[in-house]
Amino acid sequence: MAGIAQEKRKSPVVDDKVHTWPHLVRVEFLVGIFVMLVLILWSLLVDAPLEEPANPTRTPNPSKAPWYFLGLQEMLVYFDPWHAGVVLPSLIIVGLMMIPFIDINPKGNGYYTFKERKYEILTFFFGFHVLWVSMIIIGTFFRGPGWNLFWPWQHWDPHKVVALTNVDLPYVLGFRDYFWSSVCGGVVVFGYFVVSLAAFYLWILRVKGKDFLERWGMVRFLITALLFVTMLSLPAKMFLRLAFNVKYVWVTPWFNI
Amino acid sequence: MKKWEEIKRDITENQVWKAIFRHGYEDTPRNRVLMVTANVWLHLHPAKVRRHGVRMRFTWCMGGLTFLMFLVTVVTGIYLMFYYRPVAEYAYADMKYLEFDMPFGMLMRNMHRWSAHTMVVFVWLHMFRVFLTGSYKPPREFNWIVGVLLLVLTLLLSFTGYLLPWDQLSIWAVTVGSNMARATPLLGHEGPFADLVGANPIYDARAFLFGGGEIGPHTLLRFYILHCIFIPMVASLLMAIHFWRIRRDSFSGPPL
Numbered sequence: 001m002a003g004i005a006q007e008k009r010k011s012p013v014v015d016d017k018v019h020t021w022p023h024l025v026r027v028e029f030l031v032g033i034f035v036m037l038v039l040i041l042w043s044l045l046v047d048a049p050l051e052e053p054a055n056p057t058r059t060p061n062p063s064k065a066p067w068y069f070l071g072l073q074e075m076l077v078y079f080d081p082w083h084a085g086v087v088l089p090s091l092i093i094v095g096l097m098m099i100p101f102i103d104i105n106p107k108g109n110g111y112y113t114f115k116e117r118k119y120e121i122l123t124f125f126f127g128f129h130v131l132w133v134s135m136i137i138i139g140t141f142f143r144g145p146g147w148n149l150f151w152p153w154q155h156w157d158p159h160k161v162v163a164l165t166n167v168d169l170p171y172v173l174g175f176r177d178y179f180w181s182s183v184c185g186g187v188v189v190f191g192y193f194v195v196s197l198a199a200f201y202l203w204i205l206r207v208k209g210k211d212f213l214e215r216w217g218m219v220r221f222l223i224t225a226l227l228f229v230t231m232l233s234l235p236a237k238m239f240l241r242l243a244f245n246v247k248y249v250w251v252t253p254w255f256n257i
Numbered sequence: 258m259k260k261w262e263e264i265k266r267d268i269t270e271n272q273v274w275k276a277i278f279r280h281g282y283e284d285t286p287r288n289r290v291l292m293v294t295a296n297v298w299l300h301l302h303p304a305k306v307r308r309h310g311v312r313m314r315f316t317w318c319m320g321g322l323t324f325l326m327f328l329v330t331v332v333t334g335i336y337l338m339f340y341y342r343p344v345a346e347y348a349y350a351d352m353k354y355l356e357f358d359m360p361f362g363m364l365m366r367n368m369h370r371w372s373a374h375t376m377v378v379f380v381w382l383h384m385f386r387v388f389l390t391g392s393y394k395p396p397r398e399f400n401w402i403v404g405v406l407l408l409v410l411t412l413l414l415s416f417t418g419y420l421l422p423w424d425q426l427s428i429w430a431v432t433v434g435s436n437m438a439r440a441t442p443l444l445g446h447e448g449p450f451a452d453l454v455g456a457n458p459i460y461d462a463r464a465f466l467f468g469g470g471e472i473g474p475h476t477l478l479r480f481y482i483l484h485c486i487f488i489p490m491v492a493s494l495l496m497a498i499h500f501w502r503i504r505r506d507s508f509s510g511p512p513l
Contacts, residue, residue, distance in 0.1 A: 016307060016308045016309070017305040017306060017307055017308065018305065018306060018307075018308050018311060019286065019289040019290065019293075019304065019305055020289075020292075020293045020299070020302045020303060020304055020305060020306050021289045021290075021292035021293050021299065022289070023306070023308075023311050024302060024306050024311045025292075025293075025299065025302075027311060027313060027318070028318070028321050031313070031318045031321070031322065032321070032322070032325050035322055035325060036325070036329075039329065039368060039371060039372055039375065040364075040368065042367075042371050043364055043367035043368040043371055044364065044367075046367065046371070047363065047367055048366050048367050048369075048370035048371070049426055050352055050353075050356065050422055050424055050426075051424040051425040051426045052424060052425050053349045053423065053424060053425070054345075054349065054423045054424055054425060054427065054428040055425060055428075056428065056471070056472065056473070058425070059429065060425060060429055063429040063430070063432065063433045064429075064430060064433065065430050065433045065434040066415065066416060066419050066430050066434060067374075068377050068412055068415065069412075069416070069434050072437070073433065073434075080440065081436065081437045081439075081440035081447070081448075082437075082440040082441065082442050082445070082447075082448045082449055084437075085436075085437025085438075085440055086437055086438075086440060086441045086442065086445075086448070087442070093405060093409060096384075096405045096408075097401070097402045097405050099388075099393060099401065100393040100394060100395075100397070100398035100401050100402075101398060103393075103394070105394075106394070107391075108390075108391040108394075109391045109392075109394040109395075110390060110391065110392060110394075111309075111390060111391075112315075112389055112390055113391075117391065121388075121389065124385075124388050128381075128385060254449045254450060255442075255449035
């Protein structure tokens with residue numbers, strides 16, 4: 001009786017809420033049972049791998065990291081470990097955490113929409129699906145001995161000969177002196193950031209307008225632009241490598257990019 | 258002979274039963290709320306939720322299923338811990354023992370492995386869904402940060418567990434996966450500016466992770482403790498915060 005009375009008191013309040021029990025708990029329960037069923041069947045049918053005992057003196061070729069890190073291992077083809085393995089992953093994590101603070105679009109909060117947040121979704125799609133997931137797929141299925149490219153159905157030939165014809169960008173541009181090569185590389189890397197930051201600014205100005213830029217503020221703009229431009233530096237370097245066999249853009253005594 | 262109703266009443270209407278089960282399945286709005294608020298597990302949910310936030314095509318159920326996968330790894334993981342010793346001499350033999358001699362050993366190991374992989378996929382899909390619905394926007398910014406930390410911890414949980422079978426697959430995958438640590442700028446002995454800090458092969462970021470210059474028995478124990486105690490504890494704490502914040506910031510839907 002108390003329950004009915006309570007409902008009567010509440011009924012004038014209009015809201016679209018439903019009771020968690022049973023409406024939400026029911027969905028969770030059924031989906032949970034279904035997933036557990038699939039998991040148990042999968043575990044009955046497919047055994048987890050167990051290879052021969054660990055032997056630090058016998059390195060398998062190729063040595064692959066767990067699949068979820070193969071995107072990072074694949075990036076090692078294009079950048080040195082300090083960059084591909086430490087700086088870029090840290091930027092991914094920090095960049096993800098920044099998202100709520102650099103995205104000031106009040107629309108699309110709590111519902112699906114593409115039209116109202118086209119650029120946000122396309123950027124996320126590019127970073128997550130195009131870069132991260134496809135790098136994992138390449139690393140998992142298309143890399144064999146010597147980290148060379150193989151088709152998934154192709155025989156892994158450990159003696160596959162791949163010509164190492166990569167050269168540094170300053171060399172391609174005609175620099176032969178060590179010092180001036182280094183200066184040239186530095187100019188190219190800094191130039192890339194300056195030019196793409198400016199391009200990013202003009203692009204935002206065109207598609208979002210001056211009003212938006214003022215609301216967005218300098219700090220948000222710079223953080224977003226730096227993260228965005230750094231993300232694009234990966235496909236840029238991939239292009240330089242695949243099209244022009246460029247090994248490093250910038251060679252210094254301390255680090256290479 | 259007593260009637261069915263009377264037997265039922267005898268069972269449910271006594272002090273012991275009522276001390277444990279506070280209320281029945283009576284379908285009244287009051288009882289529906291009690292079902293959630295008086296239950297330690299369900300009270301992570303608010304008593305009422307938005308109609309559209311319940312739909313599967315909105316949530317994809319990915320957050321909840323990630324948690325389910327975590328629970329599966331905890332349960333199966335505890336079972337495996339009974340039979341596994343994180344000592345280089347025994348670890349691999351224990352794996353074989355577990356697979357061939359222990360009741361349900363292979364099944365438990367498979368479930369542990371596959372649910373861990375599934376958890377990684379689900380947590381990524383969960384992040385993608387939360388991004389698509391803009392559910393990180395005010396007032397949920399902080400919960401997104403906690404979520405990113407949980408995503409990193411999921412990967413670390415999976416990675417530290419990868420070493421434990423102590424077979425060729427695990428030590429070389431972990432070797433490759435943590436080689437990057439020795440290239441950390443300043444802190445890794447192969448990284449830029451390492452000589453400024455004095456990092457060397459047995460005293461740098463990777464040695465700290467491994468408990469020595471090379472992967473070895475010390476690494477196994479270190480990863481075992483990280484995998485079974487340290488990371489699950491931190492992850493559980495963050496999960497508690499994560500779920501609590503979902504509830505406080507109104508579950509799935511535009512803020513009021």
